[in-house]
């Protein structure tokens with residue numbers, strides 16, 4: 758094979774490799790704190806969050822009392838049970854859609870999770 762053809766082939770292979778690397782997005786883990794009876798992400802109180810399918814939310818209790826995070830949504834039904842300050846529990850969202858997440862102890866707590 759001529760050198761020029763080899764270079765073209767190498768370039769094509771590298772291009773495909775780069776495309777594959779872009780397509781394979783690493784699943785992220787996002788921490789959602791429970792603070793002052795609200796959901797907090799990176800220091801900001803939020804009532805909605807958008808993540809990618811495959812991502813994990815880590816619910817971390819930062820209040821000096823128990824929380825019990827749960828969802829009854831079809832997308833992802835879960836109940837993390839009561840857990841105290843300093844503890845965290847994770848939920849992985851596999852499919853696209855929307856889930857409403859609440860606290861069984863504090864009805865005012867709410868976050869809408871949109872999974873792309």
Ligand SMILES: [Cu+2]
Nearest residue numbers: 824860862863
């Ligand atoms: Cu709570």
